[in-house]
Amino acid sequence: MLVRLVYASRAARAIDDGFIMGICDVASSRNASKGITGVLVTQQGQELFLQVLEGSRTDVNSLYASIVRDARHRDVTLLSYEDIEQRRFANWRMGMVDLKRIHLGTILRYSDRAVLEPYAMTGKAALALVEELVASGAITPREER
Ligand SMILES: Cc1cc2nc3c(=O)[nH]c(=O)nc-3n(C[C@H](O)[C@H](O)[C@H](O)COP(=O)(O)O)c2cc1C
Structure with missing residues (x-):
């Protein structure tokens, strides 16, 4: 039984590559062992995270409980939680995208400004x-970085 969870949070400090890698190194190996897939979106300068997690209900719930307790971010806000028939991010045990590096038009299509505003979405x-x-190729699978 699979679920998909989407949340937003605010980084506790300025996001830089080291900060993201510290999270992703642990996340990708743990996610692989639990069969969890997903994508972590960041925007350096905005200090925001948007993450999608897919996997078994038990594992996703338990990971979310750990994530909520993690002091590296705050204001963790659940945006969506649903039972799913199939995964949409099956190829990403933890895909990453830093929105500074992609065409900002994609964000603009979903927000009133060209910055990531997950709390308003x-x-x-x-x-x-x-x-x-993901479809535009902006996401980097962790194992290819
Ligand atoms: C923005 C963010 C995203 C995270 N994503 C994951 C993830 O996908 N998988 C994972 O195992 N840990 C992730 N973590 C780390 C978890 O919060 C937690 O530190 C880790 O799962 C260990 O949990 P535990 O100390 O309860 O065992 C993330 C942390 C942050 C701040």
């Missing part, structure tokens, strides 16, 4: 944005 729009980033 519906869960559906947040998921659609991540899907479009």
